[in-house]
Amino acid sequence: xxxxxxxxxxxxxxxxxxxxxxxxxxxxxxxxxxxxxxxxxxxxxxxxxxxxxxxxxxxxxxxxxxxxxxxxxxxxxxxxxxxxxxxxxxxxxxxxxxxxxxxxxxxxxxxxxxxxxxxxxxxxxxxxxxxxxxxxxxxxxxx
Amino acid sequence: xxxxxxxxxxxxxxxxxxxxxxxxxxxxxxxxxxxxxxxxxxxxxxxxxxxxxxxxxxxxxxxxxxxxxxxxxxxxxxxxxxxxxxxxxxxxxxxxxxxxxxxxxxxxxxxxxxxxxxxxxxxxxxxxxxxxxxxxxxxxxxxxxxxxxxxxxxxxxxxxxxxxxxxxxxxxxxxxxxxxxxxxxxxxxxxxxxxxxxxxxxxxxxxxxxxxxxxxxxxxxxxxxxxxxxxxxxxxxxxxxxxxxxxxxxxxxxxxxxxxxxxxxxxxxxxxxxxxxxxxxxxxxxxxxxxxxxxxxxxxxxxxxxxxxxxxxxxxxxxxxxxxxxxxxxxxxxxxxxxxxxxxxxxxxxxxxxxxxxxxxxxxxxxxxxxxxxxxxxxxxxxxxxxxxxxxxxxxxxxxxxxxxxxxxxxxxxxxxxxxxxxxxxxxxxxxxxxxxxxxxxx
Numbered sequence: 001x002x003x004x005x006x007x008x009x010x011x012x013x014x015x016x017x018x019x020x021x022x023x024x025x026x027x028x029x030x031x032x033x034x035x036x037x038x039x040x041x042x043x044x045x046x047x048x049x050x051x052x053x054x055x056x057x058x059x060x061x062x063x064x065x066x067x068x069x070x071x072x073x074x075x076x077x078x079x080x081x082x083x084x085x086x087x088x089x090x091x092x093x094x095x096x097x098x099x100x101x102x103x104x105x106x107x108x109x110x111x112x113x114x115x116x117x118x119x120x121x122x123x124x125x126x127x128x129x130x131x132x133x134x135x136x137x138x139x140x141x142x143x
Numbered sequence: 144x145x146x147x148x149x150x151x152x153x154x155x156x157x158x159x160x161x162x163x164x165x166x167x168x169x170x171x172x173x174x175x176x177x178x179x180x181x182x183x184x185x186x187x188x189x190x191x192x193x194x195x196x197x198x199x200x201x202x203x204x205x206x207x208x209x210x211x212x213x214x215x216x217x218x219x220x221x222x223x224x225x226x227x228x229x230x231x232x233x234x235x236x237x238x239x240x241x242x243x244x245x246x247x248x249x250x251x252x253x254x255x256x257x258x259x260x261x262x263x264x265x266x267x268x269x270x271x272x273x274x275x276x277x278x279x280x281x282x283x284x285x286x287x288x289x290x291x292x293x294x295x296x297x298x299x300x301x302x303x304x305x306x307x308x309x310x311x312x313x314x315x316x317x318x319x320x321x322x323x324x325x326x327x328x329x330x331x332x333x334x335x336x337x338x339x340x341x342x343x344x345x346x347x348x349x350x351x352x353x354x355x356x357x358x359x360x361x362x363x364x365x366x367x368x369x370x371x372x373x374x375x376x377x378x379x380x381x382x383x384x385x386x387x388x389x390x391x392x393x394x395x396x397x398x399x400x401x402x403x404x405x406x407x408x409x410x411x412x413x414x415x416x417x418x419x420x421x422x423x424x425x426x427x428x429x430x431x432x433x434x435x436x437x438x439x440x441x442x443x444x445x446x447x448x449x450x451x452x453x454x455x456x457x458x459x460x461x462x463x464x465x466x467x468x469x470x471x472x473x474x475x476x477x478x479x480x481x482x483x484x485x486x487x488x489x490x491x492x493x494x495x496x497x498x499x500x501x502x503x504x505x506x507x508x509x510x511x512x513x514x515x516x517x518x519x520x521x522x523x524x525x526x527x528x529x530x531x532x533x534x535x536x537x538x539x540x541x542x543x544x545x546x547x548x549x550x551x552x553x554x555x556x557x558x559x560x561x562x563x564x565x566x567x568x569x570x571x572x573x574x575x576x577x578x579x580x581x582x583x584x585x586x
Binding site for chain 1: 348529530531534535536537538541542545563564565566567568569
């Protein structure tokens with residue numbers, strides 16, 4: 001159920017995201033979801049890509065600071081209250097979210113929430129108990 | 144049985160005999176050599192002769208070691224002013240090697256060696272390596288730059304004279320350095336401490352665990368480094384790290400080196416006579432007092448240096464070392480009198496920045512100090528490269544790291560600095576030596 005995500009450190013300066021993106025583009029790495037967390041000085045680009053091993057290797061070989069982290073992908077109905085439901089389930093179980101981001105997907109009227117938890121195994125158990133659909137890596141990439 | 148024999152042979156390398164001379168014997172050798180080198184310089188080096196004559200001195204007036212304080216100092220500027228061969232005391236036909244500084248500003252500094260000088264250089268390096276517990280059978284990788292810089296060739300011939308197997312990789316190509324360390328079963332490494340930190344870092348990225356390599360010793364020099372850096376290196380690589388000291392003007396690496404007690408660096412004072420002086424007044428200080436190290440080459444032929452001002456700040460440790468060597472030690476050199484930065488009136492040394500960075504766990508001291516002046520006020524920025532170990536993909540964790548570094552620097556330096564986190568491998572390096580300070584202040 002755990003999904004591999006690539007996190008990239010970049011200084012908050014013009015061109016600093018473009019350079020690693022060019023490396024991935026030239027190698028034909030497909031980026032499926034992306035989120036940039038930033039401060040005035042630096043940022044972390046989090047990506048879910050089709051071939052994370054290749055992306056991690058390429059970034060490292062080209063001298064970029066990238067790390068592979070494990071996240072969970074939860075399907076949510078694209079309607080008011082959909083997100084509140086999931087957060088409610090986590091809240092009542094006392095599960096702490098380290099960060100999250102969302103992206104819609106077009107083929108169904110749904111959205112995907114990406115979560116990073118301090119304790120992903122506990123989160124998996126509680127999300128399942130609440131009847132929520134957790135996506136495996138291949139499901140997510142074949143949306 | 145054979146193990147016992149090997150160990151005892153290693154501990155008493157024949158070349159190490161002068162390390163154990165009695166004080167009386169040592170002083171006799173030093174005085175005899177001092178008088179000879181002063182005579183030689185007086186006869187063959189015009190600059191030295193003129194300065195002696197200005198003081199009404201002749202070589203005959205040097206009758207005891209204490210008389211050395213009457214001799215004029217030699218400074219780096221003298222080597223520049225007499226470029227290229229003005230301080231040579233041997234005809235070129237007797238000079239077998241020339242080395243030179245990289246010469247980033249103007250003309251380089253040139254140093255010369257006769258055959259005998261090269262032999263002395265190798266012999267002090269054998270004594271240095273033997274003191275580090277190295278011997279025939281060791282495989283020593285020399286990753287100092289080979290060429291005009293004295294580090295590479297100096298360490299190379301010393302290691303060969305020791306009887307070790309030398310792997311002359313020179314600097315650069317970290318991945319290849321690591322591959323050879325592993326494939327050749329290298330047991331000792333010679334390079335700058337910052338370059339070794341880089342290799343540790345790179346090995347981790349390549350998935351090579353330094354702790355499980357045959358490597359057991361590192362002989363690091365050519366730049367000042369700290370005790371905390373040693374602890375970090377030893378923890379990350381499971382080797383014993385030794386500090387070696389030297390400078391091209393005197394001979395190159397091998398002027399002094401730590402023994403396995405790691406309690407100061409033994410100066411091979413039968414060849415290099417140490418004094419400590421007040422860096423401002425030039426007045427001689429007593430053993431134990433901190434000041435600028437001044438060295439006189441007692442046996443150098445091609446280019447004798449009389450009372451050379453090293454700009455390195457240290458003190459002489461007069462007490463005998465527990466290792467049994469009688470030659471005196473100096474404290475590790477943490478700073479140079481010309482390293483000092485004055486920021487808003489406060490004295491700051493790059494080594495302070497280093498210890499502050501190392502205090503924060505997991506931080507390799509890969510940093511750069513950038514000085515600027517904004518509206519007439521000095522600003523100091525410390526850029527720190529984020530390593531894979533430090534990197535956490537939560538913004539909060541990075542902010543915490545940032546604050547921790549900021550706090551440690553403010554505490555140690557006593558002034559407010561701007562800390563910034565830099566991308567991996569983004570800070571400049573030159574010849575394996577980290578470029579630590581960029582001063583953009585215009586005076």
